[in-house]
Amino acid sequence: MAAIRTITPMTAAARLRGYLADPSKTLMCPGVYDGLSARMALREGFDCLYMTGSGAVMVGRTVAQYMQAGVAALHLEDQVQNKRCGHLRNKELVSEEIYLSRIRAAVNMREKLLGDIVIIARTDALQSLGFEACIERLQKAVGVGADVVFLEGVETKEQAAELCRRLHPTPALYNAVSGGVSPNISVAEARELGFKIVIFPSVSTRQVVEGLSQVLRDLKENGALPKTSTTPKNVFELCGLQEAIDFDTAAGGSMYTNGV
Known part of the structure; x- marks a missing residue:
């Protein structure tokens, strides 16, 4: 045992x-x-x-x-209980x-x-x-x-x-x-x-408020997304993509065998 x-x-x-x-x-x-x-x-x-x-x-x-x-x-x-911000x-x-x-x-x-x-x-x-x-x-x-x-x-x-x-x-x-x-x-x-x-x-x-407000203004005015260096894969990697790949591989899975 x-x-x-x-x-x-x-x-x-x-x-x-x-x-x-x-x-x-x-x-x-x-x-x-x-x-x-x-x-x-x-x-x-x-x-x-x-x-x-x-x-x-x-x-x-x-x-x-x-x-x-x-x-x-x-x-x-x-x-x-109905509190407010400490700086108000x-x-x-x-x-x-x-x-x-x-x-x-x-x-x-x-x-x-x-x-x-x-x-x-x-x-x-x-x-x-x-x-x-x-x-x-x-x-x-x-x-x-x-x-x-x-x-x-x-x-x-x-x-x-x-x-x-x-x-x-x-x-x-x-x-x-x-x-x-x-x-x-x-x-x-x-x-x-x-x-x-x-x-x-x-x-x-x-x-986030400042950045998102600017992006939304640009989208509304120009009808197109502004250029960015952040790709969807970058976001998924930030959210734990590599950890998911490692876990799946260690368990004998094949979900990511052909890459992402």
Whole structure:
């Protein structure tokens, strides 16, 4: 009887924790919105990707599903369910008690499933409650089990540096939104300020909107597609064509014997 081969790969969460523990590393995470944009970012060599999207029961269920899917981390915030972008005005917050219950629910589910998913505590309280209230909320979130802190809508570099100093040694995340309320800083600048993670949530969607709008305008005006160097095969290769060929060949299939 052949022996059963057992392989226990490192989880995405474990890899993320390794990055966070590396004093020389600051993660750069481009925002993606579907499988194609995710593959494009991975092709360029990014180590980590970011995707954006109640109640304690739903938080626990989401954590369980994310863990089963192999997600490395998620962040939970203190806005009401009908939330808005963190860089818009007049955001509504839940009470501190409800916010912390969300964090506890995530931590409890992680412990129940013996997982290691990284829990990021986000607060949007800066506009309405002020900086000190944000620090207090994040400190309490860390106290109930959050691994990383995220103050949305940081207004100045000095404020950003103070956040990292006050919450140290807990890793901090910076949200780089071009045209938003926060300073537009590079990953190197974020590292100097003390941040361990920098996300760029709108980098993919913004470029797609601009590029697709231009293509559609050209098509409408000229009645013909603009020239491009991207072929259908290029797109299929990005979507995993070679992996499909390798899998079929390894299984003894002949679907791709004559090429593609």
